[in-house]
Amino acid sequence: MKALYQACENGYEKLQIFRLLGLDAKNSVIQICINETSLIENESICQLDPAKFDTISEYVVLECDWILQETI
Numbered sequence: 344m345k346a347l348y349q350a351c352e353n354g355y356e357k358l359q360i361f362r363l364l365g366l367d368a369k370n371s372v373i374q375i376c377i378n379e380t381s382l383i384e385n386e387s388i389c390q391l392d393p394a395k396f397d398t399i400s401e402y403v404v405l406e407c408d409w410i411l412q413e414t415i
Contacts, residue, residue: 353397355398357407358377362377364411373403373406376400
């Protein structure tokens with residue numbers, strides 16, 4: 344799973360893999376971003392293809408990278 348996470352090309356994909364890993368972000372803001380990104384309602388409202396449009400903040404992705412590196 345870690346290799347799959349690192350192979351992802353955009354933040355949306357990384358967040359989906361991060362959620363599957365079941366890791367807990369100690370930072371409540373990051374945890375909210377992880378949880379809200381997965382909601383179908385958010386995807387429907389935006390109407391953007393997450394593979395083409397990286398809507399995830401770089402800060403969130405970097406924080407997830409750090410959490411993954413520290414825990415696994």
